[in-house]
Amino acid sequence: MRFTSEQRLDDGVLExxxxxxxxxxxxxxxxxASTPAPLILLGHPGGLHKMYPRLVxxxxxSAADGFAxxxxxxxxxxDRPRSAAAEQARADLRRALEAGEPVxxxxxxxxxxxxxxxxxxxxxxxxxxxxxxxxxxxxVGYSGGVIAIGIRLAVVEPRISAAVLFAGSFVPRTMFEEAxxxxxxxHVLLQWDDEGNDRQAALELFDAFGSKEKTLHANxxxxxxxxxxxxxxxxxxxxxxxx
Amino acid sequence: MRFTSEQRLDDGVLExxxxxxxxxxxxxxxxxASTPAPLILLGHPGGLHKMYPRLVxxxxxSAADGFAxxxxxxxxxxDRPRSAAAEQARADLRRALEAGEPVxxxxxxxxxxxxxxxxxxxxxxxxxxxxxxxxxxxxVGYSGGVIAIGIRLAVVEPRISAAVLFAGSFVPRTMFEEAxxxxxxxHVLLQWDDEGNDRQAALELFDAFGSKEKTLHANxxxxxxxxxxxxxxxxxxxxxxxx
Numbered sequence: 001m002r003f004t005s006e007q008r009l010d011d012g013v014l015e016x017x018x019x020x021x022x023x024x025x026x027x028x029x030x031x032x033a034s035t036p037a038p039l040i041l042l043g044h045p046g047g048l049h050k051m052y053p054r055l056v057x058x059x060x061x062s063a064a065d066g067f068a069x070x071x072x073x074x075x076x077x078x079d080r081p082r083s084a085a086a087e088q089a090r091a092d093l094r095r096a097l098e099a100g101e102p103v104x105x106x107x108x109x110x111x112x113x114x115x116x117x118x119x120x121x122x123x124x125x126x127x128x129x130x131x132x133x134x135x136x137x138x139x140v141g142y143s144g145g146v147i148a149i150g151i152r153l154a155v156v157e158p159r160i161s162a163a164v165l166f167a168g169s170f171v172p173r174t175m176f177e178e179a180x181x182x183x184x185x186x187h188v189l190l191q192w193d194d195e196g197n198d199r200q201a202a203l204e205l206f207d208a209f210g211s212k213e214k215t216l217h218a219n220x221x222x223x224x225x226x227x228x229x230x231x232x233x234x235x236x237x238x239x240x241x242x243x
Numbered sequence: 244m245r246f247t248s249e250q251r252l253d254d255g256v257l258e259x260x261x262x263x264x265x266x267x268x269x270x271x272x273x274x275x276a277s278t279p280a281p282l283i284l285l286g287h288p289g290g291l292h293k294m295y296p297r298l299v300x301x302x303x304x305s306a307a308d309g310f311a312x313x314x315x316x317x318x319x320x321x322d323r324p325r326s327a328a329a330e331q332a333r334a335d336l337r338r339a340l341e342a343g344e345p346v347x348x349x350x351x352x353x354x355x356x357x358x359x360x361x362x363x364x365x366x367x368x369x370x371x372x373x374x375x376x377x378x379x380x381x382x383v384g385y386s387g388g389v390i391a392i393g394i395r396l397a398v399v400e401p402r403i404s405a406a407v408l409f410a411g412s413f414v415p416r417t418m419f420e421e422a423x424x425x426x427x428x429x430h431v432l433l434q435w436d437d438e439g440n441d442r443q444a445a446l447e448l449f450d451a452f453g454s455k456e457k458t459l460h461a462n463x464x465x466x467x468x469x470x471x472x473x474x475x476x477x478x479x480x481x482x483x484x485x486x
Contacts, residue, residue: 192450192459203446206461207435215473216435218449218459229483230458233476240472 001025001129013063015056020126024048024079025072028059029135036137037068038242039130041123041153041160043144045169046077054224058143061231065239068136072126074146075118086114093170097196108170112148116175120152127159139242143234145169147205154182162241163187164234167202168194168223179208186214187237189230194223244372256306258299263369267291267322268315271302272378279380280311281485282373284366284396284403286387288412289320297467301386304474308482311379315369317389318361329357336413340439351413355391359418363395370402382485386477388412390448397425405484406430407477410445411437411466422451429457430480432473437466 005017012031017024026048030037040062044051048071059069076083089111096103130136140159142150145166154163155178167190186209190202206216215237219230248260255274260267269291273280283305287294291314302312319326332354339346373379383402385393388409397406398421410433429452433445449459458480462473 212463213470214463216459216461218461220455220457227456227458229479233479236472236476 001126009056009060011060011063013060015059020072020122020129022080023072023122023126025070025126026055026059027068027070027130028056028063029068030063030066036135037066038139038141038238039127039136040067040069040141040143040238040242041127042069042071043142043146043150043166044071044074045145046074048073048078050078058231061235062238065235065243067141067238067242068130069143070126070130072122075115075122083114086111103170103198105173109172109174112146112170112172113174115146116148116152119146119149120156123149123153124157127157131159141238141242143238147171148175151175151178151182154184154186160184162238164189164237166226167191167205168197170197171201171205176205176208179205180210182209182211184211185237185241186211187234188214188216189226189234190216190218191223191225192218192220196223244369252299252303254303254306256303258302263315263365263372265323266315266365266369268313268369269298269302270311270313270373271299271306272311273306273309279378280309281382281384281481282370282379283310283312283384283386283481283485284370285312285314286385286389286393286409287314287317288388289317291316291321293321301474304478305481308478308486310384310481310485311373312386313369313373315365318358318365326357329354346413346441348416352415352417355389355413355415356417358389359391359395362389362392363399366392366396367400370400374402384481384485386481390414391418394418394421394425397427397429403427405481407432407480409469410434410448411440413440414444414448419448419451422448423453425452426454428480428484429454430477431457431459432469432477433459433461434466434468435461435463439466 001018001020003016003018007015014029016027062069073080076086092107139161141162142160143164146169147165148171150165162185164187188206244261244263246259246261250258257272259270305312319329335350382404384405385403386407389412390408391414393408405428407430431449
């Protein structure tokens with residue numbers, strides 16, 4: 001991991017861009033921290049530049065609660081090389097959504113499964129590097145989408161001890177079986193009127209999770225309309241489980 | 244309204260039993276309050292003696308947040324005269340549940356509709372009396388079940404400005420239309436594995452509510468297993484809307 005830039009935000013949060021091999025990422029640490037901070041990995045749908053305003057807002061909120069946060073670019077997004085197969089799957093998905101057709105499971109599989117396969121080891125490598133920094137301790141949480149990445153990480157990565165999952169993206173049916181293997185505490189956010197998401201599938205996925213402590217928070221509004229109080233509740237979940 | 248007993252609880256909360264005509268009730272007010280306290284009406288399934296431990300716990304929590312709370316006995320419950328028709332409907336419901344049969348809508352109608360018709364004016368009369376006390380101000384919230392009573396109150400009683408509804412009881416289908424007329428902020432609690440409740444119907448009811456701000460919090464466990472953190476989140480909802 002190599003830091004490539006560093007700036008202090010107005011609330012004292014230290015923002016550092018880094019690269020991990022070819023993968024760009026950002027690390028935010030609280031302005032004042034006497035002990036190593038717990039870490040929250042910030043998931044997103046890809047495209048760090050486009051997502052930056054929302055990511056930094058989540059990072060500032062977490063820093064105020066004493067958490068470090070970090071994110072990396074997804075394979076095939078932002079400045080990273082495109083995959084022809086993923087671009088094709090994304091175009092097919094967009095076409096189905098614009099036509100108002102039900103989305104074929106085969107399209108979801110083509111789009112999400114290779115992404116999960118490639119992204120999850122990258123997040124694990126980022127975790128190795130981040131946890132080697134003296135200012136970062138444990139425990140570790142995962143927050144956000146792509147929910148399929150969050151599910152796989154929750155199953156294969158024992159260092160992640162709690163997750164806030166955004167039920168706002170498509171999930172291959174084969175991952176419902178994986179969801180049953182998740183046992184860490186979960187806090188699932190569902191936007192009730194999310195135009196690009198299947199509410200019934202999201203409820204079935206919530207039902208499938210194996211965790212003894214799992215909470216679903218459903219709120220009104222579309223994909224990006226998560227209300228402030230819902231963000232606060234997710235932050236409290238992490239405070240309960242990572243502090 | 245006539246106060247019949249008064250005691251100071253160990254956390255300073257003042258608990259007063261009262262009667263409103265023939266209806267028994269309990270009022271809890273915070274130990275220290277310089278201004279008139281906002282009021283939360285505590286709904287319950289009937290039987291004040293049986294429900295007392297859970298009611299007083301909710302009252303203490305609310306008092307710590309600066310709220311007065313009050314509840315009254317439901318028609319046909321506790322020390323109030325039984326209704327033969329309601330007893331019959333309750334027996335029919337129990338029989339269906341014990342036999343593992345789907346509950347006939349006709350039974351739900353017979354059980355819940357007369358209860359709503361009778362209880363709601365009583366809660367409104369209690370509200371008149373409570374709001375005339377100098378130590379109680381507004382705004383007013385409703386918290387709990389029977390959810391059908393909460394729905395009707397939210398529609399007909401303009402003094403109620405926010406509600407926490409427990410999706411843990413049966414709702415006549417005709418009340419779904421009433422749910423569409425609800426516009427106050429709602430916080431709906433759903434116990435995902437509630438043995439005596441129909442999860443799908445609860446989700447449909449949540450969908451039906453007309454409120455622009457409505458949140459569903461689903462948690463694991465049965466009817467009485469609402470986790471501590473879910474109670475805290477409901478309390479925060481009232482702090483946002485009634486303070």
